[in-house]
Amino acid sequence: MPEWLLVLALATLTALATGLGPLPLIWVKKDNKTLLAHGTAIAAGLMLSASFNLLTEGASTGLWRTVGGLLLGLAFIYLSDRWLEGRDIEFADLKGAGATQALVFLGVMTLHSFAEGISVGVAFGGGQAFGLFIALAIAVHNIPEGLAIGVGMVPRGMPWWKASLWSIFSSLPQPLLAVPAFLFVETFQPALPVGLGVAAGAMIWMVTAELIPNALKDGERMSIAATLTVSVAAMTAFQGILGGV
Numbered sequence: 001m002p003e004w005l006l007v008l009a010l011a012t013l014t015a016l017a018t019g020l021g022p023l024p025l026i027w028v029k030k031d032n033k034t035l036l037a038h039g040t041a042i043a044a045g046l047m048l049s050a051s052f053n054l055l056t057e058g059a060s061t062g063l064w065r066t067v068g069g070l071l072l073g074l075a076f077i078y079l080s081d082r083w084l085e086g087r088d089i090e091f092a093d094l095k096g097a098g099a100t101q102a103l104v105f106l107g108v109m110t111l112h113s114f115a116e117g118i119s120v121g122v123a124f125g126g127g128q129a130f131g132l133f134i135a136l137a138i139a140v141h142n143i144p145e146g147l148a149i150g151v152g153m154v155p156r157g158m159p160w161w162k163a164s165l166w167s168i169f170s171s172l173p174q175p176l177l178a179v180p181a182f183l184f185v186e187t188f189q190p191a192l193p194v195g196l197g198v199a200a201g202a203m204i205w206m207v208t209a210e211l212i213p214n215a216l217k218d219g220e221r222m223s224i225a226a227t228l229t230v231s232v233a234a235m236t237a238f239q240g241i242l243g244g245v
């Protein structure tokens, strides 16, 4: 099998992993607000931890490009969030403010997947073992991202399987960009820290603007904070076992 096909196959698997995220919601009743709030807190902790891992990875190859990317991500999200705010849009099965929020969230998650696709491709350019390791790390961090997308959509009336498909959609830039990034490593490599910075900035924004306020709305403050912190601890341990990404 040519190596680019392997890259494509693995990046497709990482995208499919995102679809696993909303699955726990099959068993959660839509009106169990406390449990959903804790699900949101878990997703927030995992994403926060993942963001800082992206920043560390970016900074190790280009500190200022990573910082610049982070600020670029902030500007982009700020402007798109403002543009969408108050607009009455319909999205899939959702309407009104919930639809706007879900759409912003989905947009940000899709955007940051571009950077992850590049990082899978560039990693494979550095050898198959390293590529496999990065693909696995991204596949695993995609699962809480799918959960975060699901907790935004399923309680607002979308069936879990549709939320799962939208989650996979948000990760499609991964297989799409992994192959060109692998084939043209030299071109993509300098852009990688910028992309990682954008991805991390967008995720930190989402955690702060959407996930934590949503979790605090239906969950008790201390227990939400505890769940989120334990979730950061779990992700830190996991990344450490993998070797730190």
Ligand SMILES: [Zn+2]
Pocket (backbone or CB within 6 Å): 050, 112, 113, 116, 141, 142, 145
């Ligand atoms: Zn991600």
